[in-house]
Amino acid sequence: MAPKDSVNTGNTILDEKIKEWLSWNNDSAAENEIQNYINEGDVSTLSKLFLTRLEFGTAGLRGRMGPGYSQLNDLVIVQTGQGFVKYLLSTISDAKTKGVVLGYDGRHHSKRFAELTAAILVNNGVRVYMYSKVCPTPFVPYGVLKYKCAAGIMVTASHNPKEDNGYKVYWDNGAQIISPHDKGIQKSILANLEPLESSFNTSGINSHQLFSDPLENVMQTYFKTLKDMVLYPETNKNTVLKFTYTAMHGVGYDYMVKAFDAAKFKPFIVVEEQKDPDPDFPTVKFPNPEEGKSALDLSMRTANQNASGIILANDPDADRLACAEKNQKGEWRVFTGNELGALLGWWMLHHHQVRYPDANLSDVFMLASTVSSKILRSMANKEGFTFEETLTGFKWMGNRVTELLRQKKTVLFAFEEAIGFMCSSTVIDKDGISAGVRVAEMASYLETMGISLAGKLDEIYAEYGHHISDNSYYICHEQLVIKSIFERLRNFNGKPNTYPSSILGGKYPIIGIRDLTTGYDNTQPDNKAILPVSKSSQMVTFTFENGLVLTLRTSGTEPKIKYYTELCASPNKQDLTELKDVLNEMVAAIVLEFLQPELNALIARSS
Structure with a gap:
């Protein structure tokens, strides 16, 4: 191996960063890869790997695996673990005795990254x-709440490509971290970069007196709670429905088997090719059931071969759930996250009312993110429970749920359109295992009345009004262009806070404007938004007089301007064709008038 003083890229700062990394790194394969880049004089790649650092944010860490500071590897995980434990101990006084829950998925290096983190924690007496x-x-x-821990860490990149991994952190309330913890951990990481030799030593970790395996105990209590929540065990036991399940090469299979057994269902049909964890995801281009039919192709084939009419799919870390149903023509319908949110919202309310027929619904809550369907709001207006929306992401919903629980409120359900569902407050996060069982039980109950999931969805929309969506995005690599698009909307008449008042020359008036970048909200008495404001990201919501809600926002991880639209019609407007025509007309006008894709050289989403 070449000596570190032979590093000479012509960039002094880069050379120092490479030397530092090589002196601290403990992985010979990673060192060989860097040495090859040095030998080839690949300054461009070396600069990308060493001059920027993977930053710890509200989702923890997530990125590509490989050598350097901008990717995930043993050294970066050790640095993260050292910074995390220092912050934890300085923030929660009894963190050592409370402890930390650690989990990992089936991706490359996930177990290794978890073991490195465990070694650092026990070395610090945690x-x-x-x-x-x-x-x-x-x-x-779930484990954080069960054991009353100080924190939890999950090593996963969820449904990202196989090259990625991640490090997701939960706090002592059982919810994903939000500020100030993300900034505090990042600052602590930067203050504890030099690795201790002991941080790399994972030998004997399993026999350490501070180390224990909670799996068996958690399995018992988690599935007992799930079993106790089953409403119609005999219906489940005797259902004629046949369910097909895919774990999408992830962790879900063993756990969904237990869940079906706890709920008294017969065993499901499994997609054998995707049953076991496989970090290379060989049968899917993107291991994300949210992609729809392209990701569920094998599931549909398996279901067709077994005369099965319903598909349940988890993503690789089993926190999301997708569902498809075959209609009488033999065609498959993949439900959107918003449609499943409507169905599960109805089911969780039904479940609560059957269990507690005399309960006062005024203290019952359901939540959804700002870019998700407003169907729960429409239900709440009629049924009397309380609906709240939060910023995008379960970190916001989870932390709001913990606040409501402290106030002795009942939280039945929370969801986001990206197929994430929290059914009850047993887990303060999205949970694809419990959601899968809830969908199966709902489908079995409806089948006894001759109603399909699609049929029930039609009934929900007939009762509460159609809620139809059109969500997409444009790609823009120029940050200045993105900023100019949003600044134009904020200064539409040449003055601050003068936003568009309509589209199509006044045909569709705008009655509500909420800007979570600046904090402006004309629906509030003082024009100040209630939801948290972030100047670092763009997000504006327009509410139209006819019930259409539009949110324009930027992506935190991709060069995209995303738009989310939903036409929330009143129950007396039942002509779906007419509503779709209105939605299409409005979306076309919004794109043309607000985003101006030709003028701004925006790249349309590829079909």
């Missing part, structure tokens, strides 16, 4: 509850 095999992400926040 109790560790680490699952002995791959587990669903929701088992980490």
